[in-house]
Amino acid sequence: MKPTMSDETVAEERAEFRSAILAAGLLVATGVDGLYQRSGKFERVVRAVEALASRSAGDKGGSQYYFSPIMAREAFERTDYLRSFPDLMGAIEVFQGGDDEHARLLRAADQGQEWSQYLTLAEVALCSAACHPLYSSLTGTLPAGGGNFEVQGYCFRHEPSLDPVRMQSFRQHEFVYVGEPDAALQHRDRWLDRGLDLLSGLGLDVQAEEANDPFFGRAGRMLAANQRATALKYEITCPVSSSEVRTAITSANCHESHFGDSFGIFTADGKPAHSACIGFGLERITLALIKRHGVDPASWPSEVRGKLWP
Numbered sequence: 001m002k003p004t005m006s007d008e009t010v011a012e013e014r015a016e017f018r019s020a021i022l023a024a025g026l027l028v029a030t031g032v033d034g035l036y037q038r039s040g041k042f043e044r045v046v047r048a049v050e051a052l053a054s055r056s057a058g059d060k061g062g063s064q065y066y067f068s069p070i071m072a073r074e075a076f077e078r079t080d081y082l083r084s085f086p087d088l089m090g091a092i093e094v095f096q097g098g099d100d101e102h103a104r105l106l107r108a109a110d111q112g113q114e115w116s117q118y119l120t121l122a123e124v125a126l127c128s129a130a131c132h133p134l135y136s137s138l139t140g141t142l143p144a145g146g147g148n149f150e151v152q153g154y155c156f157r158h159e160p161s162l163d164p165v166r167m168q169s170f171r172q173h174e175f176v177y178v179g180e181p182d183a184a185l186q187h188r189d190r191w192l193d194r195g196l197d198l199l200s201g202l203g204l205d206v207q208a209e210e211a212n213d214p215f216f217g218r219a220g221r222m223l224a225a226n227q228r229a230t231a232l233k234y235e236i237t238c239p240v241s242s243s244e245v246r247t248a249i250t251s252a253n254c255h256e257s258h259f260g261d262s263f264g265i266f267t268a269d270g271k272p273a274h275s276a277c278i279g280f281g282l283e284r285i286t287l288a289l290i291k292r293h294g295v296d297p298a299s300w301p302s303e304v305r306g307k308l309w310p
């Protein structure tokens, strides 16, 4: 398909935004599309956004966990990510051979040949969503009323892109509820409103939109249609690297009993637990703030600075 004038404008604006961020030293390019190192200046905003989200929960955020970027492969398989998003996942391979295999591996590497044939799948995998490592810790019966959790973790999505909002490795700061079906829906809706307030308070042009995940393949089209029909997923969108295209900077999801069934989590009355989460995309929100207020956080409006650094 021939790109339209508008496609070209969007691509140009994205490229300009990327150059501005790199020139200001906020992010450092690595030579791999979608992989950046963060400067102290960028990270300071990330941590302020995290703290603001955390404060907005009052004392109701629940138990806090900071997850490792990798999780047990057995738990990863239970999330069903392999079935729904095989094109986005990241597996980890390790070397477990002896001297002979090592020699063959080095020979292949020295000759610039494929050497992954000498590796085997590890017992760990890269996390795809910040809440995934939570569920295996909840297997069993929940206390009456379920539980609230505030979690953060690095997520991996294999979708290399020059658009700075589409990183391969990024953090989500999530508020998760696991328990009764009605309470799960209420959790998502309450947090969607709270998220809109929080982000519009930072001067961002945000709105909530019904959304659906990019499920893979033919079976995935059915899953996507079902997710749309049942309005399980909402996103808070905002123009980030392009003023013409809105990007999701936060998403609020109801999983019904998906994780309850997969991980054997039951409510106090013995039914499969429902769950819901809202995930604040920390890098994306930071980029949205940079796009809106400029590359120097020291010169952002005092009202915005006051909220981020009270």
Ligand code: ZN
Residues within 6 Å of the ligand: 129, 130, 131, 132, 174, 277, 278, 279
């Ligand atoms: Zn989640």
